[in-house]
Amino acid sequence: MKFATRAIHIGYQSADHNRAVMPPLYQTSAFAYDHIGESMPYVYARSGNPTRSALEDCLASLEEARHGLAFASGMAAIDAVLRACLKPGDEVIAVADLYGGAYRLMTRLLAPAGIKVSFADLRDPAQLEAAITPATRLLWLESPTNPLLGMADIPALSRIAHSHGVKVAVDNTFATPYLQRPLTLGADIVVHSATKYLAGHSDVLLGLVAVSDDKLYHDIRFVQNSAGAVPGPQDCFLTLRGIKTLALRMERHCDNAERVAEWLCGQERIAEVFYPGLPGHPGHALARTQMKRFGGIISIRLKDDSREAASRFAKRLRLFVLAESLGGVESLINHSYTMSHGSMPAENKAALGILEGGLRLSIGIEDIDDLLADLAQALQD
Template structure:
């Protein structure tokens, strides 16, 4: 089946649920047994529910994976993958330009627990073999990266890591399964903040993991059940509903982002535009090979590289809400230095290029003429 069909029908059989066209919400914490010691598919909601199972199967289908796992947030999903693959004394190598929440987890939770964390520029996959050590147990990637939309070669990096028996995890939140499938490119684990594009309406908090290796699946599933960071049925139902229109929304997000990037490239108030769909983007050719389109995020450096200028533009915007998240139907603007990456030390922000004049734009599905008009008035002197 094609993507849109899998997104709408995948992982669910109405005949097992009284022919309900939509997966029902099993609003229960327990399931009754007939006999002591009876093995049931569901017994306690932390371990699993039919609503959550439908979402997990749907994710596996659209990521071309064997298994899906749902968590209470994107960070809970990342944490479960880290705990399932790393122990004290191990090393994780992570792409340097990554989400601030992942950086915080790595440096302030895992590193004090005895895990070595190394951040690396992975734009050249040929450099990876020289970085891998005897204790390296996980390679953590984002592509596109957050917030500067760097592109890394998932296939080449996966091949290099797996040649040494090291699993590869990819945060696919920005691309979504509609634009990119890391498992098809050789990765072992895919992670999503489903709070973003998969939910798509800024009304749910949820994380997802997709994996095909059964041993990895069992390890992550053990953490899911043992730690209990699982979503409730209402959250699962909201993401299931969102996935059904993912292909439609992503086409509009991509259309609008391409127009926005082109508009901002010629604007005197903008010093630089980060968008992999632009021919001048250093990862453009690679993105064209491993993605189907270029996504709905555009980041910019303002010509006036100050917090005051960034605040002035953000506060002038009428359609764009100043907010932490991304991927909803509405347009959002994020000041990365104080919001999504606010927990990074000042010197790390400087090294990565997360400047005061950086704004990350999540381009919504509003009419493009209204989006462009809003940006034009906000960027006026």
């Protein structure tokens, strides 16, 4: 069964739900027992809900995994994976240019709890070999990275990590399983902020994890149930509905982003365009081997590399909305320096190239001519 078909059908059997064509929304906190000591698939909504199970099973199929787990947010999903894989004295190595929220979680919550957190430039896989220590237990990757769209060689990095007994987790939010499936490339864990492309309509807060290893699943599932950062059935229902059109939406996101990236490269007020679909991008060749297409996120750096110039440009846009998120049907613009990476120290941002004149564009599915016209008028004097 092909991807678009699985996105619509896998995870739900109407015969098990009174022949309802769409998955019902089980808005209940508890399920009734017939007798004391009975073994039941659902007992309390923190531990499981049929609407949530349908979403988890669907995500597992799309990521070619055995198990899926849903969480109240992408950060809750990241937190559960880190807690399941690490204990005091252990080390996680993360790609240096990662999402600011993940950086904050690792440095301000994990590190004070006795977990060593290291960051490495992993564009060259050989750097990982030098970074691994006897305490390393987990490698944390993004590919493409947020916001500079760096590429990580998932197969090569996974081979090196596994040779040292280190697990590999990949945040696949930007690519989605439609464009990239990290487990098939050698990773052990896939994480999503389903708030973004999977749900796709900027009306849900939800995180997802996919794994095939049974022990990893049970370890993360234990954190999910014990900590209770689970989504409600309404958000699960909306995410399931969004996933049904994921293949269609991602094709349009990619079509539009490729056109926008090419157009931006010809604009004199743009100093640099970051998009793995551009032949000049340093990760272009790698992206062609790992991804079906190149995604809907573009980052730019203005020649006037100041916050004021970035603010003027963002304010002049009429269709692109200045907002924190990404991956919705509408186009958004993000000032990474103060928004998605606001919690990262200024010196770290400077070293990574996350500058005040930089902006991240989430290219929506609007008509491409309207998007290009909006960008053109915003770049005028």
